Amino acid sequence: MKLAGSVRRIVAALIALVTTVMVACAQDANDYPTSARAEYVFGCLKANGETRQAIEQCSCSIDVVASLVPYDRYVTAETVLSMSQVRGNLGGQFRTSEQAASALNELRRAQAEAEVRCF
CATH class of the missing domain: 1.20.5 (Single alpha-helices involved in coiled-coils or other helix-helix interfaces)
Structure with a gap:
């Protein structure tokens, strides 16, 4: 016993x-907050048509991106994308910085992988 x-x-x-x-x-x-995932999917839907199939593909896409890019690096890349559109010296710093380019390249590689896997 x-x-x-x-x-x-x-x-x-x-x-x-x-x-x-x-x-x-x-x-x-x-580790990505729901709001970040939703924002990504909404943007993806706008770019790929607002169909049921696009919802599945875009949801898959953010899952792939999240598996490849840590959230803090994702935020950095999103900030670079946003700030690089600002005119003048401030935007120029985001367009020419090596760290900014590195973060952006990491996100683009993850998105390319997501495209292959999901679309």
Whole structure:
């Protein structure tokens, strides 16, 4: 009887450990806020037609991008895209910066991979 009780406690501890690890992995894979995902999908829909098929493809696309680019780098790339459209010296800094170009290239590579996988 003591052995059965010990085995149950060990099994319960292992289940708790596995559950904790799975939740942590799911959170790592889904670190983009819902609003960022929605904004990406809305923009994608505008560019690709507002059909049911486009919803599926655009949803797939942000999932691929999120799996390849950490959220902080995504925000950096989105900021670069936005600020590079500003005229004058401020916009020029975003158009010519090596860090800005690196972040933008990373996002573009992820979007190209998403295009291959989803469209």
